Amino acid sequence: MPTIEIRGLTKRFGNKVVLDGLDLTVPGGRNTVVIGGSGTGKSVLLKCVLGLLRADEGEIRIGGEDVMKMDERELVRVRRRFGMLFQGAALFDSMNVEDNVAFALRRLHKYPERQIRNVVEEKLAMVGLYNIQSLMPSELSGGMKKRVGLARAIASEPEILLYDEPTTGLDPIMADVINELIIRLRVSLGVTSISITHDMKSAYKIADHIAMLYKGKIIEVATAEEIRHSTNPVVSQFVEGRAQGPITAEHEEFIRFVRRGGGSGVQEEQ
């Protein structure tokens, strides 16, 4: 399975530098979890890897090929090696579950039409869903939507899976079901995967490596156990979820405001 190497990746929106010379190596067949606060550019990173967004500088090598130098047609070819689970599942709401899961298979003519039903059933079984092919996405619960989204992502047998906040918005049990699925898919399919999350429980569970994104750079890459006991003050503040520390030091004024009780309706950003 391909290794993904990201070197010096820079992405700006106007004057705002979101990714600032980011370096990250995602080893083949392993799950790398990128953690970081909201708005630190985790989603931007995934979208750059997929070529949904064009980065400004740097290189992204997928199995040795630099996607930054590719034109749209080559990108289409490379994207066939990817599957992605979106944060809100992003199921096509005009189609039922079967058509959603079969979408790429039909577009790519991967199987003859009569086999597609069986493939869909098999992929749905892999995520633990049975006999829901004719339901519409609006009839599914949040957890089911995510699992259908996962079935759709693995339908065309990708080599790389990208997870955008796989457990956000789910109850703890369903979140764990998704975690188990991610681990099982990695073991059974051997795919390379990148997950982005700020759910530390999920990160510890599914990660082979955890990388912390802060101010547009990866500041630490380590195993789950090492990250848990990291000496880097930024990392340890994040993984322990403390309100005080270097990340929030810039928002000191805000924190003091909340302390005083003045912010009794203000929800702190996660």
Added chain:
Amino acid sequence: MADERKKNGISLVLEHLGTTAYRMVEELGNVFVLFLQCVTGLVRPPSEFRNIMKQMEEVGIRSLPVVLVTAMFTGMVLALQSWSGFQRFQATHFVGSVVALSITRELGPVFAGLMVSGRVGAAMAAELGTMKVTEQIDALVTLATNPVKYLVLPRVIAATAVLPVLVIFADFVGILGGYFVAVYLLGANPYLYVNKTYQYLTFTDIYTGLIKAAVFGFLIALISCYNGFNAEGGAQGVGRATTRAVVASSMAVLVSDYFMTSFMF
């Protein structure tokens, strides 16, 4: 701005005008790029035949009732108004010609265009906008599908092909509406009315109207899809995109109508 000079009223106004003009040119360019992407999508497999058929049903069959009712009442009110005017110089026998020419040359295509931009343009912008903000368009890309080819191209082809057909029906029903009002309400001679309707109507009048309709369909679909594709920021963004789509495509219908008319006069 980098310089610290104080801005006065005039330079603020000029700056605002400049930014607006710049944005407009930029957006026109972006719409044109979308059009070019459609053209390249047209020649590359797979063909989106089933999608085109589905959109034709949506644009054509479902818009037919509203277009027919509009055309019917336009023909009726046209008969009433021109009767009232022509009566003043004893020319009421020309009402049939006036209704037929106005409907086929101008009012049939324009009203059909406006109704379709309200109905179909809004639907396209809202659907594509929702797909954009819920990441369904990104999902299409990850599933080896070009979203422009899959979503925009079928809509543009369907609207361009179907609007002239809608206008054929609208022309017919509009002229019929005028006939009913003139003959049964105002007491026109039915034989004379039908005769005058045909006498001055040429094939050119009809087909220039149909060409206009095709162009309207094309512009409505392209503009609405563009706005949907560029929706940002949740429900509010989709609402904004829908409003912009309807306003811009209605304006495009009226503006392009003038230029096409002056060209094909």
